[in-house]
Amino acid sequence: MEPLLLEEVAMSQSPRAEIDQVVEASLAALRAPSILNTQPWRWRLSGNHAELWADRSRQLDGLDPDGRLLLLSCGTALHHATVALLAAGFAADVTRLPDPQRPDLVAWIRQGMPCAADDVLYRAIYQRRTDRRPFSDSRPGDAVLDTLRTAAERHRVHLHVVRPDQLTAFTAAVAHAGDVEHGDTRFRDDLVTWTTRSRDDRDGVSPRSTVAPTHRTIAPRDFSLARPAALEAGTGTDHGTVYVIFTVDTDEPADWIAAGQALSDVWLTLTAHGLVASPISEVVEVQPVRIALRRLLGGVAHPAIAMRIGFPVDDAAPVPASIRRSGTDTIGLPGQL
Ligand SMILES: Cc1cc2nc3c(=O)[nH]c(=O)nc-3n(C[C@H](O)[C@H](O)[C@H](O)COP(=O)(O)O)c2cc1C
16 A cells, blocks of 8 residues: 555544544643642633633732743643644644733644654653652763753753852852742742642642752752641752753743743653753742842843752652643633633
8 A cells, every 4th residue: 555645644634633632632731840730721622723821810929920930831731732742643833822912822732744753752741740859969961961952942942051150159049039938928828828729629739749858959949838748858969960040032921931841841851861850940939039040140041940950869769640630620612711
């Protein structure tokens, strides 16, 4: 039998098959990481494409008054959806912020042309976790860091690896941001609300994934205001941990979405390479710290989010998967959401 041309394969896809792929993609996007696991998005299926909407009812008033982390989170969901399409053998056709009259419409996505299926990042979607424990003494090598840089650049986002001479200032910035947040009721209210959600809500950060503050170069966010952390820190030292800052050229909503796509791409890529990570967003949540960080980077680029990356310690058990809302709660047909 003659092999089908790519165009013939595309035409042989029924609209039903196309919509099924898009549904599949929005289901895979449920696993995307989000600020405090707020999962602040909704999908609306419309014809053969899906609309990704920001869910402002899930925006954090204290931590995220501008909605930058909300849009970053939507960007991670968008990228997860494109990864699912790629695993099914389709490029994704994406338009970010397609309608200036409707700024909460984050993107349109539809199944694009057939391409070679690649499920490496798709498999990483189900392995990836936020790992807040100290990492091992082994440092990720330059080759893998270059691969991560390339993953970020696919979205026109830059990945700056914090240099040894910048580490003291970066450490001070993270610590100061944490102090500011714990001393301010607006920030504290958000942290308490999203760490004490009921299981029925299927969102928020569970103590099962947070570690008690210990002596660390850079301690992860302290989530223990309302409930003590329940994950063992383990035997890691963080001596090999690398700190990176995602930066964007301008500081607009489209950049925050792109930064979220890059965060997802980098995170899934590093997961596929056996690395683990956790984001550090306090440094962009507190405005004076965000400005100081920008100065540390030479005043040109805008910091979007930071992250710690490393190897897990040998005997570390995987962090338990965090809870997610269901497709019924987040995916709707026209007129439903
Ligand atoms: C934009 C954004 C900001 C985040 N900021 C932090 C942070 O500052 N500290 C932290 O420990 N985790 C942070 N996270 C990780 C989330 O808490 C995590 O994705 C969520 O709780 C779901 O857990 P999972 O990633 O293990 O699936 C952030 C994630 C995103 C997408």
